[in-house]
Amino acid sequence: MTSEQPTPEQPTPEQPTPEQPTPEQPTPDVPDVPDAGTAPAPAPAPAPAPAASTSRSWRAIGRALAPRATRAQVLAGLLCALLGFAIVVQVQQNRSDGLSSLRQDELVRILDEVTQRTEELEDQAVELRSQRAELATGSDTRRAAREAATERAAQQGILAGRLPAEGPGVELTIRDADRQVPALVLYNVLEELRNAGAEAVQINDLRVTASTYVVDTPDGVSVDGTLLEPPYRWRAIGDPEVIIPALNMPGGALAVVRGSGGESTVEARTTVTVDAVREVEPPQFATPVPAAEAG
Amino acid sequence: MIAVIGLIIGAAVGLFLEPTVPTALQPYLPIAVVAALDALFGGLRALLDGNFDDRVFLVSFLSNVVVAALIVFLGDQLGVGTQLSTAVVVVLGIRIFSNAAAIRRHLFKA
Incomplete structure (x- = not known):
């Protein structure tokens, strides 16, 4: 394929075809073929025919681009392949790891x-x-x-009294079918429970709080405005060991209950549930003292 | 045309094989590539000047590459590798520019 001598019908680029004898064609008496890479500019286009020179240059490119199996073409192809390979390899190398180079x-x-x-x-x-x-x-x-x-x-x-509570305590039942026990006696019982450390107290379905009052009405005993129906079932959360002796003290609260005609039983429970609750209304007149003044 | 095809084939082979450059050659490959580019532009200019010679092209291509790599190698041994490779790149870049200018004058007369 690579012929050592260019065939005559395929002139190599450096042998301009005879039918295009342009005046600025390099003369054969050029002393030495300049290095392809270092060829000095030989003032290629003298003034007389610039257009002809341009078209000649384009024709040279066209001839070089025409695929022919000359030695020059094959050699240039090989070297260009080498160059393309090297460029791609170097670019990839540069992109992949910058440090090793x-x-x-x-x-x-x-x-x-x-x-x-x-x-x-x-x-x-x-x-x-x-x-x-x-x-x-x-x-x-x-x-x-x-x-x-x-x-x-x-x-x-x-x-x-806003939340239900449970814990150890006592259940106290005061039977008073004839409604003979006055409010004062029941209030004594409540006071005795409070003194003995009861923390949450409920009478029947009514939660007992700090503002609870017990009064006599013509129909019976009223607690916080609600008529209380006997028997009165108290549930109190506190220490039974303290509450029961306090209630049973001679001359104490339960003795007065018995003296006024009621019957009472009191039992200790490991778990007493005080589930009646009361809505707490925010104070209308009292406001907290600011911390600075309180301190 | 064969040269263009060769360039494309070479690039494709490089992309396909993804070879690793040996560590010893890594500092010299970029310089060699620039030198080869310079030779390529010189050859193109010689083609337009009408005095292209395949033997000269081959020799100039290879010698450019070898000399550029050699200069950088020498610089590395002397401890001025970075500066010398910069110098080589600058010189080759100037030559590429002047060759490109000559080609441009040939093709566009401008």
Whole structure:
């Protein structure tokens, strides 16, 4: 395929075809063929025929582009293939790993930069960590405050009668079919329960709170405006060991009940449920004293 | 035409094979590529000047590559590899520009 001598009907580019004898065609007496890579510009186009020279150049390109199996073409193709291969390999290499092709001083510079950047990032990490700790502490504080508030709300709800409660306590039943026991006696029983440390008290379906009152009415005993039907079933949450002796004290509350014509039984229970609740209305006139003045 | 096809085939082979450049050659390949580009433009200019010679093209191509790599190698040994490769790239870049200008004058008369 690669012919050593160009065939006459396929003139090589450096042998212009005879039917195009242009005046600026290189003369054969050029002393030395210039290096292809370093060919000095031989003032290629003298002024007389610039258009003809341009078309000749284009024709030269066209001739070179025409596929012919000359030695020059094959050689140029081979070298161009080598060049394309090398370019692609180098580009890929450059893209894939930048570090392995670098020189020592460049690597040292990059290492310095990376070290500096690492220090900056570590400083940043320390700062962020301390911020995170502060935030975590803050949220802990808020959570503790919320838990304390919830607990306080539960305690005060029980004390105010707003929440049902359960716990160890006593059940006290006062039978008084003839409604002979006056309100004062029942109030004594309530006071005795409170003195003995009862924390939540209920009479029948009525929750007893700090504002509970017991009065006599023509129809019977009224508690907080509700007529109380005998038998009176008390449920009190507190220490039974304290409440029962207090009630049974000689001359105490239950003795007075018996003296006024009622019968009473009192039993200790491990679990007493005080499930009656009362709506607590917000105070209309009283407001809390501000903390600064209170302190 | 064969040259263009060769360029495309070479690029395709490079893309397909994805070869790894040996570590010893890695500093010299980019310089060699630039030198080969310079030879390619020189050959194109010689073609337009009408004095293209395949033997000269081959020799100039190979010698350009070898000399460029050699200069960089020498610079590496002397401890001025970075500066010398910069110098080689600058010189070859100037030559590529002047060759491209000559080609442009040939083709466009401008």
